[in-house]
Amino acid sequence: MSQEKYFEATEFENIKELIYNAVQKYNNETAFIIKHKEEKEVTYENITYNKLLEEVNCLGTKFYDLGYENKRVSIVGRNSYEWVMTHLANLLGGMVSIPLDKELQVDELESCLIRSQADVLVFDEKYIENIEEIKKRGNVKVKDYICMNEKEGYLSIPQLKQQGKELLEQGNKNYIGAKIDSYKMNILLFTSGTTSQSKAVMLSQNNIASNVYSMQLVEDIRKEDVNIAFLPFHHIFGSTCMIVMLAFGVTTAFPDGLRYIAQNLKEYKVSIFVGVPLLVETIYKRIEQGVAKKGKTKVVAFAKKISNFLLKLHIDIRKKLFKEILNELGGSLRFVISGGAPLDKKVSQGFNELGIHVVQGYGLTETSPVIAAENYKKMKYGSIGFPMENVQIELCNQDKEGIGEIRVKGPNVMLGYYENEEATNEVLKDGWFYTGDLAYFDQEGYLFLAGRKKDMIVLKNGKKVFPDEIETIINRMEEVSECIVYGIPNKEDKNDLKLSVKIVYDKEVVKEKYPNMTQEELQEIIWQKIKEINKTFPPYKYIKNMVLTDQELIKTTTKKVKRNEEIKKLLEK
Secondary structure: OOOOOOOOOOOOOOHHHHHHHHHHHHOOOEEEEEEEEEOOEEEEEEEEHHHHHHHHHHHHHHHHHOOOOOOEEEEEOOOOHHHHHHHHHHHHOOOEEEEEOOOOOHHHHHHHHHHHOOOEEEEOHHHHHHHHHHHHHOOOOOOEEEEOOOOOOOEEHHHHHHHHHHHHHOOOOOOOOOOOOOOOEEEEEEOOOOOOOOOEEEEEHHHHHHHHHHHHHHOOOOOOOEEEOOOOOOOHHHHHHHHHHHHHOOEEEOOOOHHHHHHHHHHOOOOEEEEOHHHHHHHHHHHHHHHHHOOOHHHHHHHHHHHHHHHHOOOOOHHHHOHHHHHHOOOOOOEEEEOOOOOOHHHHHHHHHHOOEEEEEEEOHHHOOEEEEOOOOOOOOOOOOEEOOOOEEEEEOOOOOOOEEEEEEOOOOOOEEOOOHHHHHHHEEOOEEEEEEEEEEOOOOOEEEEEEHHHOEEOOOOOEEOHHHHHHHHOOOOOEEEEEEEEEEOOOOOOOEEEEEEEEEOHHHHHHHOOOOOHHHHHHHHHHHHHHHHOOOOHHHOOOEEEEEOOOOOEOOOOOEOHHHHHHHHHHO
């Protein structure tokens, strides 16, 4: 079963068609808000859809003039208007755009530039030291280094944009008239992981355009919305959602950093944002802690019961009832899309009960990215909804509980891994992409993730344990910042595994809740809570061992735990 169509949308073959259509529809509406800080003075600049296209065309025209047609242009930097302009200039001119992770260390960044055969590097001045080091080494084939801001000794985006404007005024239409091959590689994206593990995913403009179209059909995004770009644009979810927002006519602002989330939500009157579960769950945890500090936990729980009862009668008083809480989130927030990893259903339910609509989506870099999602008409807490309208899903090798590996077919599936035929053939077979994720359908057709195939723990008795399921419950504990569940060899039976958990405790919560407690006492308190959680699971899922620390787990730059590296480190002790 796939999604129903709830909204009207036009399908485009490529991003150029999509952007030109958006500009025609929303011409003088605001596409981006740019904050300028000069000493103590803060000003805001509104970039209209018309101006966005004009500036992209100016920049692209100069790119062509510099000989970048059919070349590969890489981008490294924070989410910014200059990042957007560069990426769109690449796509609207048919250059291969290579978004690179700004958090990569010099060696990894250099490796990505070499592997992708980048001709040009556009960079944020914040990362100038890494760029200087790469230039000094001389191992990459990059011809031009372009700074997003004015920087002595470098070409800059403002400078090239102005020169492109002059070329356009002189009648240079080479770039604007460029024909796009919608089905060839136009984006090269590296998956998360270390350099040796990451793969370069080849995507076409049609891959992205088809995914944007399928989201437009089902998600309640409005042209009046203000979005804040939390997700990094080098991540497929971030860059595709940036284009989704333009397709809907939404205004996008840029955050000042995770520490300023609450301030930015109020500042821009944000009504919608897309985030990973870690961010969404952190915001919800802070709401719960704020309510508890005011001694209103029971009051809010009772208010939710009343509100839920009235909702069944089609009476919605959530905005009034929870006004104080909603004002802490800026007062305008109405819609949150979570993706990138499973979201705790308690968090999804909690937000929805407060009147903020939260939907969960699922996808991968290799699928541009969205494969399935909930929407405002089809929701079930804990599920990832239904397949997108143009995506086919099948579950392979299902066990007796109906759990099988997700395989997908559709216009959003990648062209393959760049210069890695072996890896491509492992996951692309007869037009199907094998995701490596395990899932099951319930009786109503909702899809539920069970975990990664490679992360599944198989016990000696044949029972399967999915770490995600247990981690979600443990992460709900107030004292827990994050955790990882894994199997360690059982001393009594070397052929069997014993379930263990490594817990990172929340230093702020522990300091406030247990001010004078020793590490041993804290260990005992948390262990007793783990034993209570055990009682909610069948015995084979019981946690038998616990490691407690205040040190953050090893993660990718997109905040996914590097499970294998963590487990290797734990088993070496």
